[in-house]
Amino acid sequence: MINVPIGMYIPGTTWLHTLDPRAKLLIVVLLSILLFSITSPIMLTVIALLVAAGFLVARIPLRSLRTIVVPILLISLFTLVANTIAWGPVGADATFLGIGISFTGALRGLYFMVRLLALVLVTSLLALTTSPVAMTDAITSILSPLRALHVPVDDIALVFSIALRFIPTIADEAERIVLAQTARGAQFASGNIIARIKAWIPVLVPLLVQLFRRADNLALAMESRCYSGQGRTRLRELTWHRRDTVVITMIIGLCALAWFLSSRGVI
Numbered sequence: 001m002i003n004v005p006i007g008m009y010i011p012g013t014t015w016l017h018t019l020d021p022r023a024k025l026l027i028v029v030l031l032s033i034l035l036f037s038i039t040s041p042i043m044l045t046v047i048a049l050l051v052a053a054g055f056l057v058a059r060i061p062l063r064s065l066r067t068i069v070v071p072i073l074l075i076s077l078f079t080l081v082a083n084t085i086a087w088g089p090v091g092a093d094a095t096f097l098g099i100g101i102s103f104t105g106a107l108r109g110l111y112f113m114v115r116l117l118a119l120v121l122v123t124s125l126l127a128l129t130t131s132p133v134a135m136t137d138a139i140t141s142i143l144s145p146l147r148a149l150h151v152p153v154d155d156i157a158l159v160f161s162i163a164l165r166f167i168p169t170i171a172d173e174a175e176r177i178v179l180a181q182t183a184r185g186a187q188f189a190s191g192n193i194i195a196r197i198k199a200w201i202p203v204l205v206p207l208l209v210q211l212f213r214r215a216d217n218l219a220l221a222m223e224s225r226c227y228s229g230q231g232r233t234r235l236r237e238l239t240w241h242r243r244d245t246v247v248i249t250m251i252i253g254l255c256a257l258a259w260f261l262s263s264r265g266v267i
Helices: 021-035 041-058 062-084 103-129 132-149 153-183 193-224 242-264
Strands: 094-096 099-101
Touching (some): 021 041, 021 103, 021 132, 021 242, 041 103, 041 242, 062 103
Antiparallel strands (some): 094 099
16 A cells, blocks of 8 residues: 655644644744754754654654655665765775774764654655645745746746645555556566566556646646636635744744854854
8 A cells, every 4th residue: 555645734723733834834944954054963863853742742643654754764774874884995994794884974874864854754744734725825925025026936836736735646546556456466566676666667657647647637627717826815814923933933043053053063
């Protein structure tokens, strides 16, 4: 079964769900920049704890969290191993079964692993607690000053919203094709790596055909309704509250403190 929680909004009434989507989007941007601009293990641990606290506050089911973490964890572990192995005689701090091991590379791989996991989790938390419509409205509001430069802000927000909306749909379509191919005798979990790649070709081809067909139908539907992207109205207008200001101020203060301490060599 194919589980893709990315882009799937989990409704809720928690404090994080009701936070202004513009505030959440800015928090994700700030934390993403902070993750890749510092090397302090203390600050990386603090950010990881903040993300974990966000999942607890939002009451995200552990099943969704596991579905997000497992694929990224495999990639992160591969990166950790690739950085740990010394690919030449230079840089090897120790040897194990004739393989050179670099402690510096292991530390670098561990940093990258934590950064990647935290980045995926914080962006997933944004998608899980914010509806696609609210996300589109937030992007439109943030990019609205670019209208003076004739940037198609509404079209950019619409494309982003459609992409988020169709991720679960594509996952469901892929799951149906996999089940149909399995009923016809296809084996996706047996054989060598080449055989497994070839087994996915009968899935990818009809999936791409369905994607182009859905895109064509969506374009025809938008044209028949005379969609222009200009002068759109919203069912719910975004409202900025005092708590949004408090949260953004705290995150900006955390980022500024981390950068200051990192530049001074304190942490």
